[in-house]
Amino acid sequence: xxxxxxxxxxxxxxxxxxxxxxxxxxxxxxxxxxxxxxxxxxxxxxxxxxxxxxxxxxxxxxxxxxxxxxxxxxxxxxxxxxxxxxxxxxxxxxxxxxxxxxxxxxx
Amino acid sequence: xxxxxxxxxxxxxxxxxxxxxxxxxxxxxxxxxxxxxxxxxxxxxxxxxxxxxxxxxxxxxxxxxxxxxxxxxxxxxxxxxxxxxxxxxxxxxxxxxxxxxxxxxxxxxxxxxxxxxxxxxxxxxxxxxxxxxxxxxxxxxxxxxxxxxxxxxxxxxxxxxxxxxxxxxxxxxxxxxxxxxxxxxxxxxxxxxxxxxxxxxxxxxxxxxxxxxxxxxxxxxxxxxxxxxxxxxxxxxxxxxxxxxxxxxxxxxxxxxxxxxxxxxxxxxxxxxxxxxxxxxxxxxxxxxxxxxxxxxxxxxxxxxxxxxxxxx
Numbered sequence: 167x168x169x170x171x172x173x174x175x176x177x178x179x180x181x182x183x184x185x186x187x188x189x190x191x192x193x194x195x196x197x198x199x200x201x202x203x204x205x206x207x208x209x210x211x212x213x214x215x216x217x218x219x220x221x222x223x224x225x226x227x228x229x230x231x232x233x234x235x236x237x238x239x240x241x242x243x244x245x246x247x248x249x250x251x252x253x254x255x256x257x258x259x260x261x262x263x264x265x266x267x268x269x270x271x272x273x
Numbered sequence: 274x275x276x277x278x279x280x281x282x283x284x285x286x287x288x289x290x291x292x293x294x295x296x297x298x299x300x301x302x303x304x305x306x307x308x309x310x311x312x313x314x315x316x317x318x319x320x321x322x323x324x325x326x327x328x329x330x331x332x333x334x335x336x337x338x339x340x341x342x343x344x345x346x347x348x349x350x351x352x353x354x355x356x357x358x359x360x361x362x363x364x365x366x367x368x369x370x371x372x373x374x375x376x377x378x379x380x381x382x383x384x385x386x387x388x389x390x391x392x393x394x395x396x397x398x399x400x401x402x403x404x405x406x407x408x409x410x411x412x413x414x415x416x417x418x419x420x421x422x423x424x425x426x427x428x429x430x431x432x433x434x435x436x437x438x439x440x441x442x443x444x445x446x447x448x449x450x451x452x453x454x455x456x457x458x459x460x461x462x463x464x465x466x467x468x469x470x471x472x473x474x475x476x477x478x479x480x481x482x483x484x485x486x487x488x489x490x491x492x493x494x495x496x497x498x499x500x501x502x503x504x505x506x507x508x509x510x511x512x513x514x515x516x517x518x519x520x521x522x523x524x525x526x527x528x529x530x531x532x533x534x535x536x537x538x539x540x541x542x543x544x545x546x547x548x549x550x551x552x553x554x555x556x557x558x559x560x561x562x563x564x565x566x567x568x569x570x571x572x573x574x575x576x577x578x579x580x581x582x583x584x585x586x
Binding site: 184185187188191192195217220221222223224225227228229232235239 | 332336
């Protein structure tokens with residue numbers, strides 16, 4: 167479900183019947199993952215935030231959302247480099263993008 | 274021993290992302306394999322030991338132990354060093370790929386993985402692993418009888434001794450030798466001699482599933498009996514003795530082939546006794562069985578390998 171007025175982002179695997187349920191699940195957990203990242207960031211829990219970013223960058227590409235994966239990868243890289251001040255903006259970017267991810271087209 | 278045709282390959286995924294586990298489950302669902310998953314390195318290494326999978330799909334960045342630490346520990350452990358490891362990682366860094374392969378990984382799959390490529394690489398790993406295991410097994414199996422060979426016997430007896438001591442369980446050993454086998458060969462030919470060895474081995478193979486029957490060499494056999502008190506092992510040996518004696522031979526009707534047996538156990542070789550001491554004790558008992566007229570079971574009773582004639586014709 168697209169939560170913004172911007173054009174929804176569909177999975178690259180939307181036409182793959184094998185992936186239908188997986189994509190629905192993935193899109194379904196994105197709000198919770200975005201919220202978890204925001205929470206870790208606000209608490210300054212960088213190691214836990216890095217873990218979430220790492221998990222997301224490994225998974226997003228596989229579910230057909232490479233742009234989302236790229237943001238997660240950048241977030242992980244900035245945390246590794248100690249640039250924690252970059253995290254809030256990247257998480258916001260991730261959240262905006264996650265809100266546009268849609269399981270439509272995979273039905 | 275595993276029948277390769279009925280063996281369903283096991284694949285263990287060690288990755289900290291539940292989303293990756295779901296993805297792999299679907300992408301590999303059409304493959305003939307059992308898929309298991311661990312979300313952290315500790316569980317992954319424990320599952321590697323208990324499941325003995327054919328292949329492990331291992332993430333690099335897992336938790337406090339990374340994939341490189343995990344593969345090093347797997348390769349250091351004799352129980353897990355033979356498992357094929359494929360790294361799966363979003364990192365395209367060549368140095369990491371080289372390090373993974375140098376540490377013993379057989380392949381490296383980048384994330385995101387193409388479904389067909391992932392499937393082909395896993396199939397390939399399973400196929401290679403099957404061949405490696407078959408060769409390893411063949412090196413430990415006696416060609417004529419299909420029983421485990423002496424090399425395997427030594428390794429297995431040492432392992433069973435450790436297990437028995439760790440869990441305070443009984444462990445018994447039977448040594449068996451076909452009586453006057455040279456005469457059988459000389460009188461009826463080596464082909465018949467081979468038939469006797471095969472038949473005798475088949476009797477052992479048809480015994481208890483938990484027992485480990487080996488061809489010790491020539492016409493001598495050894496059977497390791499885990500978790501078995503010496504009295505029970507003696508009964509097992511007696512059953513084998515009677516079974517062999519009662520065999521009929523179509524090529525030479527009327528011929529009776531017999532064997533002598535020596536039985537020992539871990540308790541009979543004392544607190545510091547090793548597998549080789551069990552072999553010596555059972556051998557001494559077997560020698561006594563031969564000296565006392567053959568076709569009988571003799572039990573070693575104590576560290577000094579005192580023997581007791583237990584049964585006979």
